Amino acid sequence: MSYSEAVTVSKSSVPILAVVILAVIFGFGLFLVGYDQGHLFSIIQGAEAFDDLFIHELTHDMRHAAGFPCH
């Protein structure tokens, strides 16, 4: 008596491009929440952005909850 056996090998992996894009988004988010002191808005708004600190005030509680020092 003979029998046949089918073996299915599926190779799936995460595309490198997706990992790179997610790493860039993560890095941008980390900068935005943890380190931005008006740098991002200063591109458009100029030096006044460093006094207004819109992003800093927006993410202030999240920044403290994540353990980033700010004051």
Ligand SMILES: [Zn+2]
């Ligand atoms: Zn603070």
